[in-house]
Amino acid sequence: MTAYVADVTALARKDLRLELRSRDTLPAMLLFVVSVLVVFNFSLPAGSSRPAAYGLLWVAIVFTALLGLARAFAAEREQRLLDGLVLAPCDRSAIWLGKVISMFALLLVAEAVALPAFALFFAPVDVSLVAGLLLADVGLAAVGTLLAAMAAASRARELLLPLLLLPLVIPLVVGGVGASIAADPGRYLAFLGLYDLVFAILSWASFEYVVTE
Amino acid sequence: MLAFYWVPNAPVEGFRQRIFYLHVPVALTAYACFVAGAWKALRLLWTRDQRYDLESYTAVHMGVIFGVLTLATGSIWARTSWGVWWTWGERQLVLFLVLFLFYSAYFMLRFSVEPGPRRANLSAVYALFGVVLIPISFLAIRLAENLIHPVVFSRDVDENLTAGQFLTFLVCLAGTLALAGALYLNELTGKRVDERLRELREALS
Numbered sequence: 001m002t003a004y005v006a007d008v009t010a011l012a013r014k015d016l017r018l019e020l021r022s023r024d025t026l027p028a029m030l031l032f033v034v035s036v037l038v039v040f041n042f043s044l045p046a047g048s049s050r051p052a053a054y055g056l057l058w059v060a061i062v063f064t065a066l067l068g069l070a071r072a073f074a075a076e077r078e079q080r081l082l083d084g085l086v087l088a089p090c091d092r093s094a095i096w097l098g099k100v101i102s103m104f105a106l107l108l109v110a111e112a113v114a115l116p117a118f119a120l121f122f123a124p125v126d127v128s129l130v131a132g133l134l135l136a137d138v139g140l141a142a143v144g145t146l147l148a149a150m151a152a153a154s155r156a157r158e159l160l161l162p163l164l165l166l167p168l169v170i171p172l173v174v175g176g177v178g179a180s181i182a183a184d185p186g187r188y189l190a191f192l193g194l195y196d197l198v199f200a201i202l203s204w205a206s207f208e209y210v211v212t213e
Numbered sequence: 214m215l216a217f218y219w220v221p222n223a224p225v226e227g228f229r230q231r232i233f234y235l236h237v238p239v240a241l242t243a244y245a246c247f248v249a250g251a252w253k254a255l256r257l258l259w260t261r262d263q264r265y266d267l268e269s270y271t272a273v274h275m276g277v278i279f280g281v282l283t284l285a286t287g288s289i290w291a292r293t294s295w296g297v298w299w300t301w302g303e304r305q306l307v308l309f310l311v312l313f314l315f316y317s318a319y320f321m322l323r324f325s326v327e328p329g330p331r332r333a334n335l336s337a338v339y340a341l342f343g344v345v346l347i348p349i350s351f352l353a354i355r356l357a358e359n360l361i362h363p364v365v366f367s368r369d370v371d372e373n374l375t376a377g378q379f380l381t382f383l384v385c386l387a388g389t390l391a392l393a394g395a396l397y398l399n400e401l402t403g404k405r406v407d408e409r410l411r412e413l414r415e416a417l418s
Contacts, residue, residue, distance in 0.1 A: 198345060
């Protein structure tokens with residue numbers, strides 16, 4: 001058990017340190033999310049309702065996550081490290097969990113920038129929105145990491161990941177937007193929790209099969 | 214197989230209600246195909262026996278075909294009942310649209326990976342995700358109905374079926390399932406023959 005935790009920590013720390021040193025994914029995500037919010041100003045017509053702005057925030061979050069996830073396995077793929085990781089004497093799902101933790105951290109940083117920008121440009125941010133975002137981040141990171149590994153094994157790569165991910169995150173968007181605008185966000189937050197539980201367990205269990213033959 | 218064309222009992226609501234006998238069995242058959250595909254996928258991952266890969270793929274293919282039919286018949290029904298080709302308020306249609314997108318991506322995944330055990334594994338994991346997505350999406354769509362367009366169309370079909378209608382429905386359901394099964398076996402045999410042919414060609418060259 002402790003060996004597993006040690007493996008996961010080592011892998012997560014490796015990914016985060018790589019990101020801090022190379023600084024290629026995170027600045028792109030930050031700039032992307034702010035640019036998308038600015039584009040929304042021009043795409044929302046004059047009399048648009050406030051809930052519409054929340055809906056667009058969630059679209060921005062999903063696409064920023066896609067951007068980050070597309071780079072998730074890039075280093076492993078370019079330098080053929082994935083075989084090395086798989087051959088290592090650790091449970092393969094530890095690779096998945098390490099990546100999920102580092103991806104979650106990247107999403108948190110991106111949202112720390114996106115939320116103030118959103119509050120400035122469009123509409124106020126409240127606790128249920130933040131809670132919804134946190135829960136949805138878990139789901140996005142969990143499912144996205146598994147699908148990024150799948151896409152890394154294919155020829156189509158960057159083209160494939162959005163196609164695979166978008167149908168799966170529709171429930172997350174429903175839950176998140178509901179948590180933002182509904183009078184009673186509890187149901188939506190509970191649904192997000194259910195999604196996270198189910199898909200995190202499924203991804204954790206099936207990562208082994210995705211990276212091995 | 215053609216049992217679903219033959220509707221012996223006249224429904225009370227009018228002629229256009231007959232599409233119900235086609236639409237619902239087709240939808241249920243599509244679900245059944247997806248579940249069968251996921252079951253075969255699970256067997257593949259469990260036993261690592263490669264023949265389940267083709268069986269899972271064929272089942273998903275059948276599911277997508279019947280899914281398209283569900284969307285088409287559902288659209289026609291919406292048009293005749295409510296005057297619009299599409300409505301976001303109709304849960305079954307929205308759910309099927311999401312599933313259709315998901316399983317279309319299944320084919321994109323399958324055709325962008327080299328054939329082999331790797332592709333079989335990826336397809337199997339994805340098929341399992343699909344079947345888990347069905348109830349989650351259903352819940353999501355139910356929750357979403359409060360957020361997006363309110364349901365303005367009420368069903369003018371009386372939900373309680375008479376005995377005669379129920380019998381017709383069962384016959385149509387059995388017919389559609391039999392059709393799906395026959396198409397599945399047909400396609401599976403064809404694919405296995407293709408595979409064998411390819412192996413022989415490679416062995417000879």
